[in-house]
Amino acid sequence: MNIKYFDNIKKREMEMPLEKMVKLLLALEIDNSFHIETLKAQAIIIRTNLLRMPKFLGGKEIINLNINSLEFCKNENKIHKACEETKGIVILFEGKPIDAKYHICCGGSTENAENVLGNPISYLRRVLCNHCEDSPYLNGEKIFTIKELEEKLKTKFHKIEEDIGTEVLDIIDNIKRDKQGRVISIKIGNRNFKGYELMESLDLNSTRFKIYPENIKFISKGYGHGLGFCQYGGENMAQLGKNYEEILKYYYTGVEVKEFPLPCIKKPIYGKxxxxxxxxxxxxxxxxxxxxxxxxxxxxxxxxxxxxxxxxxxxxxxxxxxxxxxxxxxxxxxxxxxxxxxxxxxxxxxxxxxxxxxxxxxxxxxxxxxxxxxxxxxxxxxxxxxxxxxxxxxxxxxxxxxxxxxxxxxxxxxxxxxxxxxxxxxxxxxxxxxxxxxxxxxxxxxxx
Ligand SMILES: [Zn+2]
Ligand SMILES: [Zn+2]
The missing domain is CATH 3.40.630.40 (Zn-dependent exopeptidases)
Incomplete structure (x- = not known):
């Protein structure tokens, strides 16, 4: 059985056998330092997604492949083994291949489909996952300046210059000023300061100062949309001795993991x-x-x-x-x-x-x-x-x-x-x- 794809270099539609395509995509998708059972789970996910595409890499999602990438997976024994040992196996829900969504690290729980895709999908339900706690992708942070946030989000913060109080709840508050704007006293964190104390401690030029919160930090847990399979969670389960079937059934609710009978002459559109x-x-x-x-x-x-x-x-x-x-x-x-x-x-x-x-x-x-x-x-x-x-x-x-x-x-x-x-x-x-x-x-x- 052949899979059609668009060759980015030759700029035309080409074909390759299903299992070869699974191998190639697996090598591109996941590092081969992962446990063999994680690689198997990922191979099955890739095969499942290939089999449910409208016309094998066609339709609204066209996958462009760079044919040179074919070469580097030739000698990857573990990749080869993961594919060979799961040959033909896919994830089914009510008899049909699922939309096997996956992500790098869920950060504690996976997500319900309706919160990402807009509609509920029976097998993409939230499951708790404490397996990815050690993932290098668990914590992420990004700092934006006020100006960057305004640009990216097309939003507007009210002008801080106009606001003589400028308190930032639980960080800077209780600011008392005289009529001319000099700070008499202020609370920063859990300490109260006189205006001139702060001026000296922070080497400010005067006690007539305003405060501008310039940067906003977002701290995130997890990596990816959180739907379906959590790769690092799966990896931890594999390390603990779970096999690919147990792993996949954990992250996809109510599915079967088994061999998918391929279309034959009597049933040429089997499973469509x-x-x-x-x-x-x-x-x-x-x-x-x-x-x-x-x-x-x-x-x-x-x-x-x-x-x-x-x-x-x-x-x-x-x-x-x-x-x-x-x-x-x-x-x-x-x-x-x-x-x-x-x-x-x-x-x-x-x-x-x-x-x-x-x-x-x-x-x-x-x-x-x-x-x-x-x-x-x-x-x-x-x-x-x-x-x-x-x-x-x-x-x-x-x-x-x-x-x-x-x-x-x-x-x-x-x-x-x-x-x-x-x-x-x-x-x-x-x-x-x-x-x-x-x-x-x-x-x-x-x-x-
Ligand atoms: Zn009508
Ligand atoms: Zn996880």
Whole structure:
């Protein structure tokens, strides 16, 4: 099984076997002084992430590889061993590869997905980790001047010159001045000073002084977003005798760690996750057919169900954003899709144009999503071969596209305002033809 990637030097798309790619990325990702079980855990994380990409290093995340980096991992025995001994093993949640997030050092506890990614993910839950206490990355500090903070954060502090008091709680307070601004007494830390005492101790030029807090220090614990696997925590667990499976199961809640059956001829899109979104539902009926009165919500559902069973037969894991005739807000559909984290999201609708002969199926993809465009073109080609009238593929800027964090297509499968097309759409065999074309598009997209 080959993985596609973009070669930064040759400036073109290339391929390499999955296990070789895991080895290369592992060597780039982690120092080989780590314990062998940590390296194994990291190898499995890398393999898992490769297998869940839309089209192996494609889609919205394109990984650019520097081919020279291939050379230096050839003789890394430990890297080699970590990959060989976990060959084919991935992390699964409900049967599909997880989004195996990881970071260098969590500093005491990992993070819940919703606090970083905006939506909850069942296996990315907060776990306590006292394993990374000795990590060189545990403590970090950065000092910013007031001016730097104002620039970086585009914020404004109120002008200190205007504030004759200038107390900094628990650091400098109780400042007493005479009317002309000379400091009579002041408390710094836990001591009280007379103005002239401070002037002498600090060698100030006069007792008429103001205080400007110039620098602000941020002290942080941990390194990275804190989601999922904590590398230094894992390392400590390995030192204490835990194996890669125990380590991974500790940081990813409720997962399985096991061999992933790779796609085969009978199930060529095995493990691919696809979310189909049948438009409308419940009291939101969508458009209504001009002659037979067909309702958009029913047609989108029919096609979604036909397509779901076809894609499942080919090995895909398919979810619908609604299972029955109910009204679900687009925001909730987006939320559901983002929880599932599919390889592809496909929304189905129908069009309407009053008093028109307009007809044909139209496909939309989100701007610059080259994977969605590629899939859309393959589907379009198959629709044409099946003699379905089409109106081509275009960029679209639908709300759902902006929300779903996966490559997405939206299809308007025909015009309910066109008598001829509505009659066709009323026949199941016509919907099956459309579903066949979409299915074939997916097969060609994922397999080639
Ligand atoms: Zn940790
Ligand atoms: Zn619609």
């Amino acid at each position: 996750v696809i979310v189909i979104d049948p438009g409308h539902g419940g009291e939101d009926k969508g458009h209504k057919g001009v002659s037979l009165g067909l309702e958009e919500k029913n047609l989108t559902m029919k096609l979604a169900q036909i397509l779901k069973s076809k894609l499942k037969d080919k090995g895909a894991i398919v979810y619908l954003t609604r299972e029955k005739d109910e009204n679900i807000l687009i925001a909730n559909r987006i939320e559901k899709a983002n929880e599932i984290q599919p390889n592809f999201f496909l929304s189905i609708h129908l069009d309407y144009y009053p008093n028109s002969t307009k007809k044909g199926l139209e496909i939309f993809y989100f701007k610059e999503d080259r994977e969605a465009k590629a899939l859309g073109n393959l589907i379009l080609k198959n629709l044409k071969e099946n003699l379905i009238p089409t109106r081509g593929i275009k960029e679209g800027n639908f709300y759902v596209f902006r929300g779903v964090k996966a490559s997405s297509l939206l299809m308007e499968i025909g015009y309910l305002s066109n008598i001829e097309e509505e009659i066709k759409l009323s026949q199941e065999k016509y919907l099956i033809k459309i579903a066949n074309s979409i299915e074939k598009g997916f097969l060609e997209y994922f397999v080639n």
